[in-house]
Amino acid sequence: MPAAEVSVTHAxxxxxxxxxxxxxxxxxxxxxxxxxxxxxxxxxxxxxxGLLGPNGAGKTTLVRILTTLLKPDSGxxxxxxxxxxxxxxxxRSEIGLAGQYAAVDENLTGLENLTMVGRLYGDSRxxxxxxxxxxxxxxxxxxxxxxxxxTYSGGMRRRLDLAAALVAKPPLLFLDEPTxxxxxxxxxxxxxxxxxxxxxxxxxxxxxxxxxxxxRLADTIAVTDHGRVIASGxxxxxxxxxxxxxxxxxxxxxxxxxxxxxxxxxxxxxxxxLDGELVRVNVRQRRGxxxxxxxxxxxxxxxxxxxxxxRPTLDDVFIALTGHAAETSPERADAKxxxxxxxxxxxxxxxxxxxx
Amino acid sequence: xxxxxxxxxxxxxRNLIRLPRAPELxxxxxxxxxxxxxLFRYVFGGAISTPGFSYVDFLIPGxxxxxxxFGGFVTAIGLNEDVHRGLIDRFRSLPMAxxxxxxxxxxxxxxxxxxxxAILLCTGLIIGFKFSASVPEIIGGxxxxxxxxxxxxxxxxxxGLLVSTPESANSVGFILIFPLTFISSAFVPVQSMxxxxxAFAKVNPFTITVDAMRHLWVGAPAGGYxxxxxxxxxxxxxxxxxxxxxxxxxxxxx
Ligand SMILES: Nc1ncnc2c1ncn2[C@@H]1O[C@H](COP(=O)(O)OP(=O)(O)OP(=O)(O)O)[C@@H](O)[C@H]1O
Ligand SMILES: [Mg+2]
Numbered sequence: 001m002p003a004a005e006v007s008v009t010h011a012x013x014x015x016x017x018x019x020x021x022x023x024x025x026x027x028x029x030x031x032x033x034x035x036x037x038x039x040x041x042x043x044x045x046x047x048x049x050g051l052l053g054p055n056g057a058g059k060t061t062l063v064r065i066l067t068t069l070l071k072p073d074s075g076x077x078x079x080x081x082x083x084x085x086x087x088x089x090x091x092r093s094e095i096g097l098a099g100q101y102a103a104v105d106e107n108l109t110g111l112e113n114l115t116m117v118g119r120l121y122g123d124s125r126x127x128x129x130x131x132x133x134x135x136x137x138x139x140x141x142x143x144x145x146x147x148x149x150x151t152y153s154g155g156m157r158r159r160l161d162l163a164a165a166l167v168a169k170p171p172l173l174f175l176d177e178p179t180x181x182x183x184x185x186x187x188x189x190x191x192x193x194x195x196x197x198x199x200x201x202x203x204x205x206x207x208x209x210x211x212x213x214x215x216r217l218a219d220t221i222a223v224t225d226h227g228r229v230i231a232s233g234x235x236x237x238x239x240x241x242x243x244x245x246x247x248x249x250x251x252x253x254x255x256x257x258x259x260x261x262x263x264x265x266x267x268x269x270x271x272x273x274l275d276g277e278l279v280r281v282n283v284r285q286r287r288g289x290x291x292x293x294x295x296x297x298x299x300x301x302x303x304x305x306x307x308x309x310x311r312p313t314l315d316d317v318f319i320a321l322t323g324h325a326a327e328t329s330p331e332r333a334d335a336k337x338x339x340x341x342x343x344x345x346x347x348x349x350x351x352x353x354x355x356x
Numbered sequence: 357x358x359x360x361x362x363x364x365x366x367x368x369x370r371n372l373i374r375l376p377r378a379p380e381l382x383x384x385x386x387x388x389x390x391x392x393x394x395l396f397r398y399v400f401g402g403a404i405s406t407p408g409f410s411y412v413d414f415l416i417p418g419x420x421x422x423x424x425x426f427g428g429f430v431t432a433i434g435l436n437e438d439v440h441r442g443l444i445d446r447f448r449s450l451p452m453a454x455x456x457x458x459x460x461x462x463x464x465x466x467x468x469x470x471x472x473x474a475i476l477l478c479t480g481l482i483i484g485f486k487f488s489a490s491v492p493e494i495i496g497g498x499x500x501x502x503x504x505x506x507x508x509x510x511x512x513x514x515x516g517l518l519v520s521t522p523e524s525a526n527s528v529g530f531i532l533i534f535p536l537t538f539i540s541s542a543f544v545p546v547q548s549m550x551x552x553x554x555a556f557a558k559v560n561p562f563t564i565t566v567d568a569m570r571h572l573w574v575g576a577p578a579g580g581y582x583x584x585x586x587x588x589x590x591x592x593x594x595x596x597x598x599x600x601x602x603x604x605x606x607x608x609x610x
Contacts, residue, residue, distance in 0.1 A: 064445075067449050068448075068449065069445055069448050069449060069608075089451065090451075092449060092450060092451040093451040095449070097445070097446070097449040099442050099445050099446070100442075101441065101442045102442070103441070103442040103443050103445055103446035104443075104446075105370065105374065105443060106441075107373075107374035107377045107378060108370065108373060108374055112370070112373060116366060116370050117446070117450065119362075119366045120363055120366055120367075120447070120450045120452040120456075121450060121451065121452075122359065122362075122451070148377055164446065
C-alpha cells in the first residue's frame, strides 16, 4: 500500500474539548419498532469505538443519526462539538461515512464516483479528479479506476466506498459494518486499511457483528442490544468479563463425558460445561492449551473426535453479559427481506471466531 | 445558490454519463421511437383518415408528444435505484445542496429529451414530414415539448420515490400514461372515437398539447391551445414537483 497520507488537517482536534462524540439519552422509533431506547455514548478524540451488536440492535440507526441522515425522537448527540440536528449542515463537511451497503454508482467508474463526490464537496473538476486518483492509488484500485463499479468485487466496492468517505479528509469516520460479507482475505486487507487510517490520528466509530473485529480495531467497545448499550469498556476489560479462549472437545461415541471434563478441569478456573458429546472449557491461556488438553485426555484414555480452540464470539459475549444468546429481532428480518445476504451474514457470524 | 446550481449540474452530468452504459435505456430512447413512427406511418397510416393533412404530418407532432411524456421514466428508475441502493445516503451525508438530487435528475432528462426530439424529427423528415411554420413557431414547438417533458419528469420522479422497485416504477408510469396518450388526438382524429372517449379525449392534456404542436408546426387551426398547453404543463409540473419533494423528504427520513 502506498505511503499513508499525513497531511490530515484536524481543525476540530485543536479544541480543548476531548470528546469527539457525545450521546445522551438518544431515542428513535420507527412506528412500533423502538430502534434506540436511551443510548449514552462517549468517544474520545483520536480513538476508535467499536459498536458491537447483533442484527437489529440499532447500530445503523445510531450511525444514521450521528451522520445527520436521520433525526432522533429525543435525547441529544454532539459530534465534534456540533449538534447533529441544529448544526447538521456544518457537521457534514467534518465527517466521512461508509454505510452498511456500499453506496457507489454501479454505472460509473471508480474514478467517476470519487470525482463526483469531490465535486459535491465543492472541489473544482481538476482538484476532485486529482484527489480521486490519489485515493484510488492508496486503496489499490488504480487498475480498476476506469471500469464501471458493477464489475468490482465486494471487497473492491467496500474500498471504493471507504475512499469516498475520505475524499474531504475528514477527522472523524463512521464505518457501518465495513467487513460484513467479505471473504477472509479481503477482510484482513480492509482491517489493515482501517488501522492505517486510524494511525493518522483520526477518530472512528465502527459497527460490527464480530468480536474479533472490534477486538482488533477498537480502543473501546460498546456492546449494544435491543436499542441500548448493555456494556462498554476496553477489549481487555470486556474479555475479562466474558472469559478467554474456548476449548471445545468432541468425545468419541460412547466416551465418558464426565471423565473428560475432569481431565480438562485443571486448564481453567471455571468448571467445564457439558453439552451432548461436547466439553467446553474457558481456558486460562491460549498457549499450549491444545497440547495440554490432548495429553491429559490421552492419559485418561479418552478418545477425541474433534478439538478446537476458538475465540469468544458475539454469542459468548451475549451469554456472558445477558445470560441469553444474541437474537436477531424479528421485525428486522422482515424489514429487509434480502434473504441471501442475511442468511450469509448469520452464517458468517457463526464462523467468525473459529480459528484453530 | 451558486452551490445549488453547481451541485445540480454535477448530478445531472452523472446521470448522463451513466446512460450509455445501460444499453436497454439507450434503446428506449433511440430505436424504440423510430420503430413506432415507422409502424404507425406504414401499418396504420393508410387506414386512418386525417382530413386536411397527410397522415405523416398529422402523426409526427402526436408521436413526439407521446414520446416526450415518457422521457422521464429514466428519472423514475434512477431515483428508485438511488434510494434503494443507498446512494441517496451518500449524497445526504455530503455538504451539498439538498435540492440538487431531484433538480439534477430532472435536468438531465431535458438533455435526453432533446436527443429524442432530434431523432424523431429526423426520422419524420426522412419519411416525408414537412413543417408549414415559421422558424419561431418551430422553435416554440420545441420549447413546448421540452416544458411538457420536464413536467412529466416530475411526475416520474414522484412515481420513482413512491414504489419499491425500479421495475414497478417503470410499469406504474407506463400503465398510467400509456392509455392517456392513446385516448387523445395523438394518433387519430378525436372525431372518429365513440362519444364517451371523445368527450374525455377533448379535455385530455395530451390532446391539448398535441393540437398546440400541430398548430405550431403544421399550421392546424388552434385558437387558445398553445396557452392552454403551457398552463397544463406548468400545472402538472408544480403539482408533481411538490409531491415529489414531499415524498423525497419522507423517503429519506429527513
Ligand atoms: N427505516 C426503517 N423503518 C422501519 N424500521 C426500521 C427502519 N430502520 C431500522 N428499523 C428497525 O430498527 C431496528 C434497528 O435497526 P438497525 O438497522 O439500526 O439495526 P442494526 O444494528 O444496524 O442491524 P444490522 O446488523 O442488521 O445492520 C430494527 O428492528 C429495524 O427493523
Ligand atoms: Mg446495520
